[in-house]
Amino acid sequence: KAGVTQTPRYLIKTRGQQVTLSCSPISGHRSVSWYQQTPGQGLQFLFEYFSETQRNKGNFPGRFSGRQFSNSRSEMNVSTLELGDSALYLCASSAPGSETQYFGPGTRLLVL
Amino acid sequence: GQNIDQPTEMTATEGAIVQINCTYQTSGFNGLFWYQQHAGEAPTFLSYNVLDGLEEKGRFSSFLSRSKGYSYLLLKELQMKDSASYLCAVREGSSGSARQLTFGSGTQLTVLP
Numbered sequence: 495k496a497g498v499t500q501t502p503r504y505l506i507k508t509r510g511q512q513v514t515l516s517c518s519p520i521s522g523h524r525s526v527s528w529y530q531q532t533p534g535q536g537l538q539f540l541f542e543y544f545s546e547t548q549r550n551k552g553n554f555p556g557r558f559s560g561r562q563f564s565n566s567r568s569e570m571n572v573s574t575l576e577l578g579d580s581a582l583y584l585c586a587s588s589a590p591g592s593e594t595q596y597f598g599p600g601t602r603l604l605v606l
Numbered sequence: 607g608q609n610i611d612q613p614t615e616m617t618a619t620e621g622a623i624v625q626i627n628c629t630y631q632t633s634g635f636n637g638l639f640w641y642q643q644h645a646g647e648a649p650t651f652l653s654y655n656v657l658d659g660l661e662e663k664g665r666f667s668s669f670l671s672r673s674k675g676y677s678y679l680l681l682k683e684l685q686m687k688d689s690a691s692y693l694c695a696v697r698e699g700s701s702g703s704a705r706q707l708t709f710g711s712g713t714q715l716t717v718l719p
Contacts, residue, residue: 527706537649537693537709550706584648593637593656593697595707597648 496521498587498598506604512573515601519566519587526568527595528560531582543568580605610710612694617716618684626679626713628694637697639707640668640679644690689717
Protein backbone atom coordinates (compact mmCIF):
# COMPACT_ATOMS: atom_id res chain seq x y z
CA LYS A 495 0.00 0.00 0.00
CA ALA A 496 1.20 3.49 -0.72
CA GLY A 497 1.87 5.65 2.31
CA VAL A 498 0.46 9.02 3.20
CA THR A 499 1.33 11.58 0.56
CA GLN A 500 1.50 15.32 0.95
CA THR A 501 1.84 18.06 -1.63
CA PRO A 502 3.66 20.25 -2.11
CA ARG A 503 6.77 19.15 -0.24
CA TYR A 504 8.26 22.65 -0.04
CA LEU A 505 6.67 26.04 -0.24
CA ILE A 506 7.85 29.62 0.11
CA LYS A 507 5.30 32.36 0.74
CA THR A 508 5.36 35.94 1.95
CA ARG A 509 3.58 37.46 4.91
CA GLY A 510 -0.10 38.12 4.32
CA GLN A 511 -0.51 35.46 1.64
CA GLN A 512 -2.54 32.33 2.07
CA VAL A 513 -1.58 28.72 1.44
CA THR A 514 -3.35 25.41 0.87
CA LEU A 515 -1.69 22.10 1.66
CA SER A 516 -2.94 18.72 0.52
CA CYS A 517 -2.85 15.28 2.10
CA SER A 518 -3.85 11.91 0.65
CA PRO A 519 -4.22 9.24 3.34
CA ILE A 520 -3.35 5.59 3.05
CA SER A 521 -6.02 3.76 1.07
CA GLY A 522 -8.86 2.73 3.39
CA HIS A 523 -7.93 5.22 6.10
CA ARG A 524 -10.73 7.63 6.91
CA SER A 525 -9.22 9.67 9.73
CA VAL A 526 -6.78 12.43 8.84
CA SER A 527 -5.00 14.58 11.42
CA TRP A 528 -2.80 17.62 10.87
CA TYR A 529 0.15 18.70 13.00
CA GLN A 530 2.55 21.62 12.98
CA GLN A 531 6.18 21.01 13.91
CA THR A 532 8.59 23.80 14.83
CA PRO A 533 11.94 23.70 16.64
CA GLY A 534 10.57 25.78 19.49
CA GLN A 535 7.14 24.21 20.04
CA GLY A 536 7.68 20.68 18.77
CA LEU A 537 4.78 18.75 17.28
CA GLN A 538 1.42 20.35 17.94
CA PHE A 539 -2.02 19.08 16.96
CA LEU A 540 -4.00 21.25 14.56
CA PHE A 541 -7.18 19.30 13.77
CA GLU A 542 -8.60 15.91 12.87
CA TYR A 543 -11.12 15.01 10.20
CA PHE A 544 -13.20 11.88 9.92
CA SER A 545 -15.85 11.25 7.28
CA GLU A 546 -15.66 14.86 6.08
CA THR A 547 -16.29 16.23 9.59
CA GLN A 548 -13.87 18.01 11.86
CA ARG A 549 -13.76 15.88 14.98
CA ASN A 550 -11.30 17.84 17.08
CA LYS A 551 -9.33 21.07 16.89
CA GLY A 552 -6.14 22.15 18.59
CA ASN A 553 -5.30 25.50 20.06
CA PHE A 554 -4.59 27.45 16.88
CA PRO A 555 -6.13 30.68 15.59
CA GLY A 556 -8.97 30.70 13.12
CA ARG A 557 -6.52 31.46 10.30
CA PHE A 558 -5.88 27.74 10.28
CA SER A 559 -8.67 25.73 8.71
CA GLY A 560 -9.16 22.47 6.94
CA ARG A 561 -11.57 20.18 5.20
CA GLN A 562 -11.91 16.60 4.10
CA PHE A 563 -13.39 15.28 0.91
CA SER A 564 -15.53 12.20 0.32
CA ASN A 565 -12.46 10.23 -0.80
CA SER A 566 -10.81 11.04 2.57
CA ARG A 567 -8.25 13.40 1.03
CA SER A 568 -7.78 16.45 3.17
CA GLU A 569 -6.60 20.00 2.73
CA MET A 570 -5.54 22.59 5.24
CA ASN A 571 -5.49 26.29 4.63
CA VAL A 572 -3.63 29.05 6.40
CA SER A 573 -4.73 32.59 5.63
CA THR A 574 -2.88 35.85 6.27
CA LEU A 575 0.43 34.10 6.78
CA GLU A 576 2.74 35.25 9.55
CA LEU A 577 6.48 34.65 9.91
CA GLY A 578 5.75 32.31 12.83
CA ASP A 579 3.78 30.01 10.56
CA SER A 580 7.05 28.76 9.08
CA ALA A 581 7.07 25.11 10.02
CA LEU A 582 6.83 21.53 8.88
CA TYR A 583 3.16 20.61 8.43
CA LEU A 584 2.52 16.93 8.89
CA CYS A 585 -0.53 14.94 8.00
CA ALA A 586 -1.28 11.55 9.55
CA SER A 587 -3.94 8.97 8.75
CA SER A 588 -5.50 6.13 10.72
CA ALA A 589 -7.42 3.05 9.71
CA PRO A 590 -10.90 2.41 11.08
CA GLY A 591 -10.64 0.79 14.50
CA SER A 592 -6.92 1.48 14.78
CA GLU A 593 -5.29 3.91 17.17
CA THR A 594 -2.07 4.20 15.21
CA GLN A 595 -1.41 7.27 13.10
CA TYR A 596 0.91 7.06 10.10
CA PHE A 597 2.60 10.24 9.05
CA GLY A 598 3.24 11.63 5.61
CA PRO A 599 6.56 13.26 4.63
CA GLY A 600 5.27 16.73 5.45
CA THR A 601 5.16 20.08 3.72
CA ARG A 602 7.90 22.48 4.72
CA LEU A 603 6.53 26.02 4.63
CA LEU A 604 8.76 29.05 4.79
CA VAL A 605 7.13 32.44 5.26
CA LEU A 606 9.29 35.45 4.34
CA GLY B 607 -4.46 19.34 29.42
CA GLN B 608 -1.37 17.20 29.39
CA ASN B 609 2.24 17.50 30.45
CA ILE B 610 4.76 15.13 28.87
CA ASP B 611 8.41 15.03 29.92
CA GLN B 612 11.30 13.22 28.33
CA PRO B 613 15.05 13.90 28.37
CA THR B 614 16.28 16.28 25.70
CA GLU B 615 19.38 14.37 24.69
CA MET B 616 21.01 10.98 25.22
CA THR B 617 24.20 9.44 23.93
CA ALA B 618 25.05 5.76 23.71
CA THR B 619 27.55 3.46 22.03
CA GLU B 620 26.92 1.16 19.08
CA GLY B 621 25.88 -2.29 20.31
CA ALA B 622 24.74 -1.02 23.70
CA ILE B 623 21.26 -0.77 25.25
CA VAL B 624 19.55 2.55 25.95
CA GLN B 625 16.34 3.37 27.81
CA ILE B 626 14.43 6.55 27.03
CA ASN B 627 11.97 7.56 29.74
CA CYS B 628 8.73 9.47 29.39
CA THR B 629 6.47 10.72 32.17
CA TYR B 630 3.05 12.20 31.61
CA GLN B 631 0.14 13.78 33.41
CA THR B 632 -3.26 13.51 31.78
CA SER B 633 -6.92 13.61 32.71
CA GLY B 634 -8.15 10.92 30.33
CA PHE B 635 -5.37 8.59 29.25
CA ASN B 636 -6.12 6.37 26.28
CA GLY B 637 -2.80 5.16 24.96
CA LEU B 638 0.86 6.06 24.63
CA PHE B 639 2.84 6.02 21.43
CA TRP B 640 6.52 6.12 20.57
CA TYR B 641 7.66 7.52 17.25
CA GLN B 642 11.12 7.77 15.70
CA GLN B 643 12.02 10.82 13.65
CA HIS B 644 15.21 11.21 11.67
CA ALA B 645 16.33 14.73 10.85
CA GLY B 646 14.30 16.20 8.02
CA GLU B 647 11.94 13.26 7.86
CA ALA B 648 8.45 12.44 9.13
CA PRO B 649 7.87 10.53 12.37
CA THR B 650 7.56 6.77 11.96
CA PHE B 651 5.50 4.63 14.32
CA LEU B 652 7.41 2.40 16.74
CA SER B 653 5.01 1.22 19.42
CA TYR B 654 1.65 1.64 21.11
CA ASN B 655 0.82 0.81 24.74
CA VAL B 656 -2.62 1.13 26.29
CA LEU B 657 -2.33 -1.53 29.02
CA ASP B 658 0.37 -1.86 31.65
CA GLY B 659 3.35 -3.96 30.76
CA LEU B 660 6.02 -4.52 28.22
CA GLU B 661 5.53 -4.72 24.46
CA GLU B 662 8.46 -6.19 22.55
CA LYS B 663 9.06 -5.71 18.87
CA GLY B 664 12.44 -6.85 17.67
CA ARG B 665 15.21 -4.63 19.03
CA PHE B 666 12.67 -2.18 20.42
CA SER B 667 10.51 -2.63 23.52
CA SER B 668 8.11 -0.24 25.19
CA PHE B 669 6.84 -0.32 28.76
CA LEU B 670 3.86 1.40 30.35
CA SER B 671 2.75 1.98 33.93
CA ARG B 672 -0.54 3.88 33.95
CA SER B 673 -0.60 4.28 37.74
CA LYS B 674 2.78 5.99 37.64
CA GLY B 675 2.20 7.94 34.43
CA TYR B 676 5.42 6.46 33.11
CA SER B 677 6.69 4.80 29.98
CA TYR B 678 10.05 3.88 28.57
CA LEU B 679 11.38 2.87 25.19
CA LEU B 680 14.20 0.33 25.28
CA LEU B 681 16.53 0.03 22.32
CA LYS B 682 18.85 -2.97 22.21
CA GLU B 683 21.91 -3.69 20.07
CA LEU B 684 22.13 -0.08 19.06
CA GLN B 685 23.06 0.72 15.48
CA MET B 686 24.30 3.96 13.99
CA LYS B 687 21.02 4.31 12.11
CA ASP B 688 19.19 4.52 15.45
CA SER B 689 20.52 8.06 15.86
CA ALA B 690 17.28 10.05 15.73
CA SER B 691 14.75 11.90 17.81
CA TYR B 692 12.36 9.69 19.79
CA LEU B 693 8.95 11.17 20.47
CA CYS B 694 6.61 10.10 23.25
CA ALA B 695 2.94 10.92 22.54
CA VAL B 696 -0.18 10.47 24.64
CA ARG B 697 -3.77 10.15 23.47
CA GLU B 698 -6.71 11.30 25.52
CA GLY B 699 -10.35 10.43 25.07
CA SER B 700 -12.36 7.26 24.57
CA SER B 701 -11.76 4.66 21.91
CA GLY B 702 -13.31 5.63 18.62
CA SER B 703 -13.29 9.30 19.45
CA ALA B 704 -10.98 11.95 18.15
CA ARG B 705 -7.39 10.86 17.74
CA GLN B 706 -5.58 13.89 19.07
CA LEU B 707 -2.04 13.11 20.15
CA THR B 708 -0.04 15.31 22.47
CA PHE B 709 3.69 14.95 21.88
CA GLY B 710 6.65 15.40 24.16
CA SER B 711 9.55 17.52 22.94
CA GLY B 712 11.49 14.46 21.85
CA THR B 713 14.74 12.85 22.96
CA GLN B 714 17.63 13.27 20.55
CA LEU B 715 19.62 10.02 20.66
CA THR B 716 23.16 9.98 19.31
CA VAL B 717 24.79 6.60 18.75
CA LEU B 718 28.56 6.71 18.73
CA PRO B 719 30.84 4.14 17.06
